[in-house]
Amino acid sequence: MVGITSYGAYIPLHRIERDAFYKEWGGMPIPGERSMATFDEDSVTIAMESAIDCMKGLDPKKVDGLFFATTTSPYKEKLCASIMATAFDMRRDVRTMDVTGTLRVGTTAMAAAFDAVKAGSAKSILVTTGETRMGAPAGDFEQSVGDGGAAVLLGDKGVIASIEGSYSVSDEFSGQWRADGDDFIRSWEDRMVYDQGYSAVLPEAISGLMKKYNLSPGDFAKIVYDAPLDVRRHARVAGGLKFDAAQVQDPMFMNVGNTGAALAMMMLVAALEEAKPGDKILFASYGNGADAFYLQVTPEIKKLKARRGIKHHLESKKTINNYGTYLRWRKILTLERARRPEQAATSIVALWRDRRIILGLWGVKCKVCGTPQYTATPGIMGGGPPIRICVNCQAKDQFEDYCFLGKKAKVFSFTHDNLADSPDPPATVTVVDFDGGGRAAFDMTDRDPDEVKVGMPVEMTFRKLYHDPARGVHNYFWKTRPIR
C-alpha cells in the first residue's frame, strides 16, 4: 500500500482584510480576509514550515526524497529543495527536486513521488508546497490570492490515506500566466479563461478518474479540489458532476485566499484533519490540465500525532487592515532608504562553508565538559559555533555536532530597536537560552512588541534573513517567534 503517511501545513500569521484593498482602490468589494506572508517569508520559508509541521516526530534521515512545488521560487537557476534538505539534515543521497511552471505542480509533484515509491525506487518522499503570488495593485487578484503551504509525506509504511488511483489531463492554454520578469499574475478575459479552462478541464479529469476506477460521486466522503481566482466557479464544478454541496471541501476563500500551487494540498490537509478510517476522498487540482486522485483513508490516521495543520494555523492569526504594510512587505513600493550602513556583500564561500550552521542551526557540544555552544552574538565577528577550542574547559578538538533545532528556548533578554532598518519596526532582537544549554541571539518575528517578556517561551521559525540585490542571493536563517 502506497500513500500519504503524514501531513502538515502552514499559514502565515498575518491576515489582511480585503476591505483594506477596497478602501485604497474602490472597485468591487470582495468580502473576507486573505493570508499575507510576513516580510521575511517567501515560498521557500512557507514550504519549509509546512514540511516541519509534516515531519513532527519523524526522522528526516529516513526520507529518500524532497520535492518542492511552487510557482514563486526565489530562484530561476538554483535548487530550493536542497536548502530544505540541508535544514532538515537529510541524507546526502536524498533525491531533491523543485517543480514549477503551473498551479497544479503540487499534485504533479505528489504524483511523481507516488510513482517513485510505488516503483520501489524510494521508500518515503516529502512533497512540500509554498506560494506567495501577487496580483497587481488595484486589481481583483491582489485581494483574492493568499499565501500559504502544505506538505505530505508519501511512503509505503504507516499509510494514513492510500492513493488508490490517479488520472491526469494535459491542456495547452495561456488563460492565466506570468512570463519571465512578471511580478504579477496576468489573465485573459475571464469568461473565456474559466469556460475553456478550469470549468471544462477540471471536471474532465474528475470524471475521467471516476470512469477509470468505476466510481460515482456517492462513493466519496469528500471531494477536494482547488478553486480558481474567481471562487464562484468552484462550487459549480461539484454541482455539475452531481456531488452534494456537503461533500465539497471548503476552498478557504473567505479566510486564506487562493494560494496557487499550494491550495489543493492545503485543502487536502484540512480534509484529512476531519477524515475517518474508511473515507474515500477525491482529490484534484487544476493548472494547464488537471490531476485527480482517489484516496482511501486507513485506520492508521488515528495514530498520527496532532499537527498544527490547517485548523490550528487558521485560528492562530493577527488580522490587519493596512494596505501600506502590504505594499511594504511585498516590496511593491520603493521606500525611502534607511540611513544605515549598506548591506555587506554576501560571501558565497561563507554561505557554502557554513551551510549546516546557518540552515540547520548546527552548533557543537564539548565531549569533555558537555557544554552545548552556538554563537550568534550581534556585533561580534565570527558567528557560528566556536572553532576547535572549548572556552569552558579549554579542551581542543573535542567537539561533536549538536543541533539546536527543535530545542525549547526562552527569552533571556531582548530589545525593540527603532534605529535598525526593518520592514516591521521596531526590530525585535532576542537573546535566548536553549533547554539543555546554549545561548544565541536571533531576530524575533511575528511578534507584538508588547507581548515580549524576559522568560517567555519561543520557537524557531525558518525565515529569509535578507536578500542581497547586488549578488542576487537569498539568505535564509532562523528567527524566534512567540509559540503559535
Next chain:
Amino acid sequence: MPEGIKDKVAIIGMGCTRFGERWESSGGDLMVEAFTECIEDAGIEKKDIDTAYWGACFPMQGLSGLPLAQLLKLPFIGVTHVENYCATGTEALRAATYAVASGAADIALALGVEKLKDTGYGGLPAMGGMGGAEALLMPNSTAPGLFAMMATGYFSKYNIPPDQGKRVIGRVSWKSHQNGVKNPKAHLRREVTMEQIVNAPIVAWPLGLFDCCGVSDGSAAAIVVRAEEAKKFRPDPVYIKALQIAISSGEEQIYTDYDYAHVETGYRAGIRVYKEAGVKNPRKEISMAELHDCFSITETVTYEDLQFSPRGRAGEDIEAGFFDLEGDLPVQPDGGLKCFGHPIGASGLRMVYEMYKQLQGKAGPRQIKDPKLGLTHNMGGFPPGNVIAVCIVGQ
C-alpha cells in the same frame, strides 16, 4: 603578577580638538589640530619624537603608519596604526607607554581620531568588510539595540520596573549634560531635564535618545616620556599609575550564566588595574573618572564593575549624586561620551586629556578640588563580547 607600569611613564603633553559635527574639517585636519596643541603643550619639537602610534577604529582615515606620518610630515620614524574598537585611543597610549618604558624610544606620540560624521548616517559604520558567517546569521540590530539588552538584563536581574529603571539610567545622562555645558570642547552643550530624558523618543527599548552618546568627529593626542625624565619637560607631568586591557574570551556569549547585567571584562580589568596601581579601596581612593558611557546603562553597570558601587546598587549612588561633579567621585567631569561626544578612536585619549587637565588644575569651571587619582575606562564591542581598557593616572 608582573611588576606593572606604575610610575614608569609620564605624560608631558596633550591635545584634544573640539568634538562634534566638524563638517568643515577632514580627519586629517583634526589629527593635525590635536597634534599641534599636544606638541605645544609638551614644549618639544617634532624632530624629538622617536616613534608614534595612531589609532582609528574605522578605515576612513586609512591604514598603516602612512596617514599619520604624511599628515604630520614625520621624518622617517617608526609609525604604527593600532585598532581595538572603542579602546583604540587607549591602545595607542599603551603602545607609546610601552615604547618609552622599554627604552626603545625616549619620546613617543599617541594619537587617536575618528571622522564618523562623514558617513551619512547617525550611528556607526558597519564593522566588517566582506562578510563571513556573521553577516549570514546575525540579528538585525544596532549598537543601541545591543546595549539595550543589557538594560533589559539589568532591570530583570534586580527586579527594577522599566519605568523606574529608565529614571535611574536617565539620571546618569542628566549628570553628564550638567557637566558638558561647562566644557567648550564638548559636542552637546545643553542642560536637559529628567522629564525630557525619560520622555525622549525610544531608540532601542528601553534606551531613549538621551541614553545614547553623541556620534562625533574628533581627535586627541599625548606625548609620553620615561617618568624620571618628565620634570625636565614640565613641572606638572601626569604619571601613568596603571594601564590594563582585557578582552572577552567568548564565554559570556556561550554560557547561559552571563547575566547581561554587568560587563565581565570591565570587572576583571578593574581588579588588575587596581592591583597595578596599588589601589585598595577604589570608591575612596579614585578621585574622579571618565567612564565609557556609550549608553547610560553602560556607565551604570561600570560603576559596579569597577567597584565604585556594590552590585545591583549603583542606582542608590546615582540618585544620591555620588558621581555628580560636586559628589564624592565625580564621573564624566568633561561631559563624557554622552556630551563630549564619541569619535571612537579618539575617546580613550580624550578621557585621559580631561584627567590630565584636572590633575594640573586647568579644568576651569569643571575643576575638581585637589584630585589625586583619575581613572579612564573604554569599552569596545558589546556586552557579551568586548574589549576594555582601564587607565589610572596621577601626580
